[in-house]
Amino acid sequence: MSRPTTLVQGTLDLLVLKMLALQSMNGWTISQRLKHLSGEVLQVSDGSLYPTLHKLEHGGWISAEWKLSGNNRRAKFYSLTRLGKKALQKESDDWNRLSAAITHIVRLTEA
Amino acid sequence: MRVESWVYKVPLLLRSVFRRKDLEHELDEELGFHLEQQIEQNQARGMSQEEARKQATRAFGNIEIRKEECRDTWVVAALDHCKRDTRHALRTLRRDFGFTLGVSLLLALGIGANVAVFSIVNSILFKPLPYREPDRLVVVREMTPERDLTPRSVNALHYLEWRKCECFAEIALAEYAQELNLAGQGDPERVSSLRVTPNAFSMLDVVAQIGRTFVGVEGELGNDNVVVISDGLWRRRFGADPEIVGATISLDAVPYVVIGVLPAGFRYHGASNAHVDIYRPWGPVPAPWWTWTNNYSYTALGRLADGVSVEAALDQLNAIQATIAADQFDVENESLSLRAVFTPLHDLITAPSRAGLHLLLAAVGAALVVACFNIANLTLVRARARTREAGVRAALGASRLAIFRGVLIESLVLAAAGTATGVALAGAALRMFTSIAPTDLPRIDEVQMDWTALLVAAVLAVAVTVAFGLLPALRLTRVDPQAALRASNRSVTDSPHSVRVRQALVSVEVGLSVSLLIVAGLLLTSFLRLDAVDRGFDASNVLTAEVGIPWARYADDQAALRFWVSLLTELRDAPGVVAAGVTSSLPLRGYNWGSSAVREGENPPAAERPSIQYRFVSPEYFAALGIPLLAGRSFNSDDYGRTTAILSERAARLLWPDSNPIGRRFYRDSPDEVFEVVGLVPDVHSEDLAKDPAPLVYAPLTAAPVVFRVASVVVRTAADPSPAASTVRNAVASLDRELAISNVETMRQIESASVGDRRFQLMLVIAFGVSALLIAALGTYSVLAYAVTTRTHELAMRMALGARRGTVLAMVLRQGMRPVFLGVGFGIFAALAFGRLLAGLLYSVTPTDPTTLISVVVVTLTAAFLASLLPAHRAARTSLLAALRYE
Numbered sequence: 001m002s003r004p005t006t007l008v009q010g011t012l013d014l015l016v017l018k019m020l021a022l023q024s025m026n027g028w029t030i031s032q033r034l035k036h037l038s039g040e041v042l043q044v045s046d047g048s049l050y051p052t053l054h055k056l057e058h059g060g061w062i063s064a065e066w067k068l069s070g071n072n073r074r075a076k077f078y079s080l081t082r083l084g085k086k087a088l089q090k091e092s093d094d095w096n097r098l099s100a101a102i103t104h105i106v107r108l109t110e111a
Numbered sequence: 112m113r114v115e116s117w118v119y120k121v122p123l124l125l126r127s128v129f130r131r132k133d134l135e136h137e138l139d140e141e142l143g144f145h146l147e148q149q150i151e152q153n154q155a156r157g158m159s160q161e162e163a164r165k166q167a168t169r170a171f172g173n174i175e176i177r178k179e180e181c182r183d184t185w186v187v188a189a190l191d192h193c194k195r196d197t198r199h200a201l202r203t204l205r206r207d208f209g210f211t212l213g214v215s216l217l218l219a220l221g222i223g224a225n226v227a228v229f230s231i232v233n234s235i236l237f238k239p240l241p242y243r244e245p246d247r248l249v250v251v252r253e254m255t256p257e258r259d260l261t262p263r264s265v266n267a268l269h270y271l272e273w274r275k276c277e278c279f280a281e282i283a284l285a286e287y288a289q290e291l292n293l294a295g296q297g298d299p300e301r302v303s304s305l306r307v308t309p310n311a312f313s314m315l316d317v318v319a320q321i322g323r324t325f326v327g328v329e330g331e332l333g334n335d336n337v338v339v340i341s342d343g344l345w346r347r348r349f350g351a352d353p354e355i356v357g358a359t360i361s362l363d364a365v366p367y368v369v370i371g372v373l374p375a376g377f378r379y380h381g382a383s384n385a386h387v388d389i390y391r392p393w394g395p396v397p398a399p400w401w402t403w404t405n406n407y408s409y410t411a412l413g414r415l416a417d418g419v420s421v422e423a424a425l426d427q428l429n430a431i432q433a434t435i436a437a438d439q440f441d442v443e444n445e446s447l448s449l450r451a452v453f454t455p456l457h458d459l460i461t462a463p464s465r466a467g468l469h470l471l472l473a474a475v476g477a478a479l480v481v482a483c484f485n486i487a488n489l490t491l492v493r494a495r496a497r498t499r500e501a502g503v504r505a506a507l508g509a510s511r512l513a514i515f516r517g518v519l520i521e522s523l524v525l526a527a528a529g530t531a532t533g534v535a536l537a538g539a540a541l542r543m544f545t546s547i548a549p550t551d552l553p554r555i556d557e558v559q560m561d562w563t564a565l566l567v568a569a570v571l572a573v574a575v576t577v578a579f580g581l582l583p584a585l586r587l588t589r590v591d592p593q594a595a596l597r598a599s600n601r602s603v604t605d606s607p608h609s610v611r612v613r614q615a616l617v618s619v620e621v622g623l624s625v626s627l628l629i630v631a632g633l634l635l636t637s638f639l640r641l642d643a644v645d646r647g648f649d650a651s652n653v654l655t656a657e658v659g660i661p662w663a664r665y666a667d668d669q670a671a672l673r674f675w676v677s678l679l680t681e682l683r684d685a686p687g688v689v690a691a692g693v694t695s696s697l698p699l700r701g702y703n704w705g706s707s708a709v710r711e712g713e714n715p716p717a718a719e720r721p722s723i724q725y726r727f728v729s730p731e732y733f734a735a736l737g738i739p740l741l742a743g744r745s746f747n748s749d750d751y752g753r754t755t756a757i758l759s760e761r762a763a764r765l766l767w768p769d770s771n772p773i774g775r776r777f778y779r780d781s782p783d784e785v786f787e788v789v790g791l792v793p794d795v796h797s798e799d800l801a802k803d804p805a806p807l808v809y810a811p812l813t814a815a816p817v818v819f820r821v822a823s824v825v826v827r828t829a830a831d832p833s834p835a836a837s838t839v840r841n842a843v844a845s846l847d848r849e850l851a852i853s854n855v856e857t858m859r860q861i862e863s864a865s866v867g868d869r870r871f872q873l874m875l876v877i878a879f880g881v882s883a884l885l886i887a888a889l890g891t892y893s894v895l896a897y898a899v900t901t902r903t904h905e906l907a908m909r910m911a912l913g914a915r916r917g918t919v920l921a922m923v924l925r926q927g928m929r930p931v932f933l934g935v936g937f938g939i940f941a942a943l944a945f946g947r948l949l950a951g952l953l954y955s956v957t958p959t960d961p962t963t964l965i966s967v968v969v970v971t972l973t974a975a976f977l978a979s980l981l982p983a984h985r986a987a988r989t990s991l992l993a994a995l996r997y998e
Contacts, residue, residue: 027141028148046149047172048180050142055184060119066137069144076141083115 012052014095017080017088020062024079026069027053053078061087120186127187134185138178146171192513193520200521209981211525213489213889218529218576220882221482222568223536224475229568230541230561232468235554236461240380243316244414248456249421250381251282251411251428255447262452265409268439271395272431273411273451278424282413283311285382286393290659290821293348293389294361294849301659301853302344304362305382306393312339314414315379322356322371330394337392338367342375344388362389363661364849376557380460381412412456425453460553474879479568481623481886483575484616488893490579492900515581522580526573533572534565540878547871613894618934620890624883625938625971630949631880632963634873637801637954641866647759647795647804648698649737652689653858654832655697656839659821660850671818672751674846679729681842682826688838689827692732695725695815697823699865701798708808710766711776711785721765724797724805725779727815733757733792735825736858743773743790750789750811757790762806786810800865801954824852832857872952884974887934892978895927899982906989920987927979928972935968 019030031049056062061084069075080088127134146167153163171177182188204211239245252262253269270284286306293302309325317324319339328334338360340349349355359366379387415424428451436449501514541560548555658678665671675693682691695704704727707720730746733739746755756777763772772788779786786808794804812818828835836855843850856864863870899906906919946958956963 026144028145031145046145046170047174047177050145050177051180051184054181058120058123058184058186060116063119073144073147074140075144076137081119083119 011095012049013056014088014091016049016052016056017061017084017091020078020080021085021088024065024077026075026077028069028075030078056084060084124186127185128190138181142171142174142177146174192516196517196520197524199517200524204521204524207493210489210493211528213893214486214525214576215529215532217482217486217489217886217889218526218572219532219536220886221479222530222533222565222572223540224882225479225568226533226537226561226564227540227544228471228475229564230537231544231558232472233561233564234558236465236468238557240457240460241376241557245457246455247280247415248315248381249413249415249424249453250456250459251413252452252454253407253432254450254452256450257447262454263407265411266405266407267395267409269432269435269449270409270411272435273413273428276424276428276431278416278419278427279413280416281310281314282411283308283314283381284393285311285379285410285412287408287410288382288387290657290853291362291389292364292659292661292850294364294851296358296360297348299844299849299851300348301657301851302388303386304338304389304391305379305387306391307379307382308394309392311379311381311390311412312373314412317373317377319371320374321353322369324371324373325390325392329392332394332396335392335394335396336365336367337370338362339371339373339390340369341373341377341386341388343386345372361849362391363659364663365661367391378556380456380553382410421453425451464553471875477623478879478882478886479571481616481620481890485620485886485890485893486575487579488613488890488897490576492893492897494580518580519577522577523573525580526569526576529576530569530572533568537565543874547867547874610898613897614930617887617890617894617930618937620883620887621931621934621971621975622937622941624880624887625935625967626941626945627876627880627883628967628971629938629942629963631873631876632967633946633949633953633956633958633960634869634876636956636960636963637952638866638869638873640955641800641869644796644800646698646800646862647738647793648858650858650862651737652828652830652832653736654826654828654835654839655854655856655858655861656824656826656836656852657821657854658824658839658843658850658852660847662820664847665820668813668818671820672813675729675812675818675822676748676751677846678824678842679731681845682824682839683731685835685838685842687828687830687835689829690731690734691827692735692825693729693812693822694732694825695727695812695819695822696797697825697861698736698795698797699800699861706779708762708766708777708779708786709782711778711782714782721806723762723765724807725815726807726809727812727819728809729812732809732825735827736795737827738792738795741791741793742771743788745790746809746811751813753811754784754786754814755789755811756786756814757792757809758788759792759794759804759807759809761794761804762808763788763791765806786814800862801869823854825858869952884971887971888974888978891927891931891975892981894930895923895979896982896985898926899923899986902986903989906986910989916987919989920983923983923986924976924979927983928975931972931975931979935971938971939964939968 015034016030019025019033025033027049030053031046034049053062057064057078061081062078063081065077065079066074067077149167149170150160150163153166154160158166168174182191185191240248242248251265251273253265254262265284267284270282273279273282276282284307288303288305290301291304293300307325309327309330312319312324320342322339324339325337329337340355345351345355355369356371358369360369361367373390379390415421419427432449432451436447504514505511538560541558545555545558660671660674665674679691679693682688704725705722706725708723709715709720728746730748730750733745741760743757746757758766758772766772766777767775772791775788776785777788778784792809795807796802796804797807798805812822824839826832826835826839836852839855840852843852906923910916910919942964943959949958
C-alpha cells in the first residue's frame with residue numbers, strides 16, 4: 001500500500017497489449033514509452049518486461065518480427081495478433097469494471 | 112479461440128525444438144539491444160561509459176535470471192523440464208543400480224510372460240477361425256451309443272445320405288491326408304495330399320488367389336484329375352509362377368491339371384492337423400473300397416443352414432441316421448442304433464489344449480500380481496531412503512510439482528525399460544514356444560505377438576510403477592523440509608500387521624517357486640530316465656526315409672516286391688552302407704497295424720484273441736536297426752512268399768508262456784493262414800518310450816494282405832548317417848525317376864521327436880520355476896531390505912550398546928529366512944498333495960522322490976539366503992555415527 005508505483009499484479013499484460021495496439025514496437029521502446037506515458041508513476045523494472053513479452057508471444061497474443069530500429073540496429077518488434085486484440089478488449093473491459101467499482105467504493109468512504 | 116492460439120504456438124514450438132540455438136541467440140540479442148540502448152541513453156545524460164554500463168546493468172537486474180524467467184514462459188518449457196528430470200532420473204537410477212535392475216527385471220518377467228502367453232492363448236483359443244461365419248461350422252461324427260465310448264469318424268455312404276438333409280447349407284467330406292510323389296518340373300518330392308468333396312472350399316467361402324477351386328462335376332470320374340495347391344507349395348516348388356494354373360503335374364504317376372492356388376495361410380481345419388499341399392476332389396466314383404459299410408475313416412464338416420438351430424439340425428440328421436441303420440445294419444446288429452454327433456469346429460480343434468492354456472494364463476496372471484507386489488515393496492524401500500533428498504530439494508525451493516514430476520518421470524523411465532525388456536522377452540519366448548511346441552498343437556502356425564496384449568501389459572506396468580512411485584511421492588511432497596532434514600527414520604514405524612502381510616507374501620512366493628521347481632525336477636528326472644530306457648534297437652548311425660510307389664505303375668504285388676528288393680540291393684552296394692532294410696512301420700512312430708494271433712488248432716471267440724501288432728519287414732531289417740536275434744534265425748530271401756514269423760519276447764510270452772516258441776505255429780485272422788515261428792528278438796518300443804512295448808510279430812513283406820506300397824527304408828551306415836539321405840534318394844531315383852523320399856530322419860531324431868511333448872512340458876515348467884524362484888528371491892530381498900531400512904536406528908543402537916556385527920547379521924538373516932522356511936514347507940506340502948495329479952506325466956520316478964525334493968529345497972534356500980545376505984550385510988555395517996547424525 002505504501003508504494004503506489006508497484007504495478008498491480010497482471011496489469012503489465014494489459015499495458016503491453018495496449019501499447020502494441022497503438023503501434024508495433026520493440027522492448028526498449030515499450031519500456032521507455034511506459035515510463036513516459038505514465039508520467040514516471042509506473043516503474044516497470046527494465047528486466048521484468050521481457051518475461052511478460054515472451055509469455056504473451058508464446059501464448060499467441062503478440063507476434064514478433066526482427067526489423068531495423070531507428071538507429072539502424074536489428075531489434076525484435078512485437079505487434080498484436082488477432083487473438084491479442086480480442087484479449088485486449090476483454091482485459092480492458094475487465095479493468096474498467098474493476099476500477100469503476102473501486103473508484104465508486106473509494107468515493108463512498110470519502111463522502 | 113484456443114485452437115487459434117496454436118496457429119502461433121506450433122511454429123514457436125517447432126522452432127524451439129529444432130532451432131533452439133536461434134532462439135537462444137535471439138534472446139541474447141534482444142536483451143543485449145535493450146542494455147545497449149540504456150547505456151547510450153545514460154551516456155547521453157553525461158555519464159562515463161563505465162558508469163553508464165554499471166547503471167544500466169543494475170537497472171536491468173541479473174541477466175541470467177531474466178533469461179531463465181523468459182525461457183520459463185516458452186511453449187517448450189514443459190519439455191525442457193521433462194528433459195532435465197529424465198536426465199536426473201537416469202542418473203539416480205544408475206546410482207541405485209540394484210533397485211533399477213530388480214524392478215526392470217520384475218516388470219520384464221511379468222510383461223514378457225503375460226504377453227507371450229496371452230498371444231498364444233488368444234491365437235489358439237479366442238480368435239475366430241479364418242472362415243466366413245465360423246460358428247456355424249460343425250464337425251459331424253458318428254457313434255453307436257451301445258458300443259462306442261467316443262464318436263468315430265464318418266462312413267462315406269452315410270455322408271451321401273446326409274447331403275439330402277435340409278439342416279445343412281453345405282456339408283463336405285474329406286479323406287485322411289496321404290503323401291504322394293509329385294514329379295515333373297524339377298526333382299520329384301513327396302507331398303501331403305487331401306481329397307475333399309468339391310464343395311469344401313465354397314462352403315468355407317475360400318476363394319483361390321489364382322485360378323479357381325473345384326466345381327461340382329469335378330467329383331465325378333473322368334473330371335477328377337484336377338488339383339488345387341497351397342500357397343506354400345506354389346512358392347516353394349513353382350517359384351510363385353502364375354502360369355502354374357493350367358499346367359499338368361504328375362502325382363504318383365497320374366497326371367493332374369492345376370486349376371488354382373489357395374490363399375496364403377489356408378488350412379482345411381476339418382481334417383487332420385497335417386499340413387496339406389495338394390487338394391484333390393473326392394466323389395462317389397464307382398470304386399468298391401470306399402463303399403465298405405464298416406469303413407469309418409472320413410471326416411465330415413458341415414455348415415448349418417440359416418436359421419436352423421444346432422439341436423434342430425441334429426434331430427433332422429438323426430432321423431436320417433435311423434433309416435440308414437434300418438437299411439444297412441445286418442441281422443446281428445439289429446438292436447444297435449446309429450447317431451450323429453455335432454462338435455463346433457473350433458471346439459474340436461482346441462479341445463485338447465484348452466485346459467492347459469487356461470492354466471498357463473492363470474499362472475502368468477498370478478505371476479504378474481506377485482511381481483507387482485514386489486515392485487511395490489522395492490519402491491517403498493527406496494522412497495523411505497529418499498525422504499531426506501526430497502526434504503533437501505524442498506528446502507532449496509523445489510516446488511511440490513517439481514518433486515512430483517521428478518518421481519513421475521523416474522517411474523516412467525523404469526516402466527519404459529521394463530516394458531522394452533518385456534517385449535523382447537515375449538518375442539523370444541514366442542519364438543521358443545513355436546519352435547519347441549509339439550507339432551500337433553492346433554493353430555500353432557497362427558500364433559503371433561498380440562499387440563493388444565502388449566498394450567494392456569504395458570499400460571498395466573506403467574500404472575503399477577507410477578502408482579507405487581507416486582504414493583510415496585505424494586507423501587514426499589507433503590514433507591515438511593525441516594522435519595525431513597532431521598530425517599528421523601525412527602519416527603515412522605510399520606504396523607506389525609503390514610509387516611506380517613509382507614512376510615506372508617514372501618512365503619507364498621517361495622511356496623509357489625518350490626512347488627513349481629519340484630514339478631520341474633520330477634519332469635527332468637523322468638526325462639533323463641526315459642532317455643536311458645533300453646529301446647531294443649541301436650539308434651546310432653541309422654537313417655530312415657519314407658518311400659511310396661504309385662499303384663498306377665506297380666499294380667500287382669510282384670512288381671511292388673521287385674521294387675523293394677531292387678532298392679535294398681542298390682542300397683547295400685552303396686558306399687558307407689552297412690545294412691539296409693524296409694519296414695511297414697518304424698519304432699516309436701506309433702503307426703499300428705494291429706491284429707491278433709492264435710495258436711494253431713485253437714479257436715477262441717474274437718473277444719479273447721490277444722491283440723498283437725504286425726510289422727512286415729525285409730530280411731536285413733533287424734541288422735539295419737541293430738535288433739539282436741535272441742534265438743532261431745533271421746529272415747532270408749527264401750521267406751518271401753512263405754508265412755514265417757519272428758516274435759518279440761512279449762509276443763512269445765503271450766502265446767507260449769512256458770516253452771520255446773521256435774518252430775511253433777499260429778494263425779492271424781483265419782485258420783488257413785498259418786505262420787511258423789523261426790526267430791525271437793527283444794521287445795522294441797513301437798509307440799512311446801514311457802509305455803510298455805507292445806507284443807510284435809515280424810513277418811516277410813509278402814505276408815501282408817497286400818505288399819505295402821508305402822514303407823520306411825532303414826539304412827545303417829559306418830559313420831554319420833545324415834549324408835546317406837542322398838544315397839537313398841539316388842537309389843530310389845535310379846529305379847524310378849518319378850519317385851521321391853520323405854520324412855528323412857535319423858533314428859536319433861525320431862527318438863528325440865518321440866519325447867517332444869515331454870520336452871515341451873519340461874521347458875515350460877522349468878521356465879516358470881526359474882522365474883518363480885527369481886521373483887521369490889527378489890521378494891525376500893525387498894521385504895528384508897525394507898525392514899532393515901526402517902530399523903537402521905534400532906540396529907545402530909544395538910551395536911552402540913555392544914552387539915557384535917555377527918550377532919546383528921545373524922539376527923537380520925533369521926528375520927529374512929523365517930518366511931522362506933515357511934514357504935518351503937508350503938511348497939513341499941503342495942507338491943506332495945498334488946503330486947498324484949502328475950503321475951501320468953512321470954516316468955519311473957515317484958512324486959515324493961527324495962533326491963528331487965532335497966535338491967529343490969537346497970537350491971531355494973541358497974537363493975533366499977543370498978537374497979537376504981545383502982540387506983543383512985548392510986545392516987551389520989550400520990555405523991552408529993551415520994545413524995545418529997541426523998538427530
